[in-house]
Amino acid sequence: MIAIIDYGLGNVGAFLDIYRQLNVPVIRAQSAGDLAGASKLILPGVGSFDHAMKSFEDSGMAPTVEKMVADGTKLLGVCVGMQMLADSSEEGLRPGLGWVPGRVRRFDPALIKQATRLPHMGWNDLEVTRVDPITAGLSEESRFYFLHSYYLECADPADAIAESTYGIRFSSLVRRGDVYGMQPHPEKSHSFGVRLLKNFSEL
Secondary structure, eight states: OEEEEOSSOSOHHHHHHHHHHTTOOEEEEOSGGGGTTOSEEEEOOOSOHHHHHHHHHHTTOHHHHHHHHHTTOEEEEETHHHHTTSSEETTOSSOOOOSSOEEEEEOOGGGOOSSSOSSEEEEEEOEEOSOOGGGTTOOTTOEEEEEESEEEEESSGGGEEEEEEESEEEEEEEEETTEEEESSBGGGSHHHHHHHHHHHHTO
8 A cells, every 4th residue: 555645845746646546545634643554655745855754754644754764665756855855055054864865956957948938847758767657658748747846856866767958957856775866846747747757666
């Protein structure tokens, strides 16, 4: 069973709808007790880094999630949920979860040719850089929906599974052990996102 961690941020309903359509057992977790029996976790997130970290801590679920991850439960962080996996962020002062070593950095607008510059918003490619089951079946034409001004710079480049380009190349899909992070929104990325979420459920 997959638990979507609902700490007040992220499009939880969209994840629930997709997994229900795929006939994958899924629940909305709003307390530590709701997490019991989950074999996989999804940590969504939107907004600023510090607000997301504080909201997660205030939810009361953080210690249970940390223990589950330490015990080998697979977790997928999405958007700001991915950034929370890092050690820290230029956007805030709070420490991150530290599950994917690295720092979250802001795009340099001077390097971006697009008129809108920031945020990076809209459809972009994922270029797979390391073979992993979570990207099985994704073609080179796969495109995902992004909305962010910050990106995770991995301390170890080998943690990157896929990269995207927006002014610079950046890690858009990462993995460290049983912890995955994805900068774009799979729940807003049509069939490509559905395929990735299905792959995650089958890991």
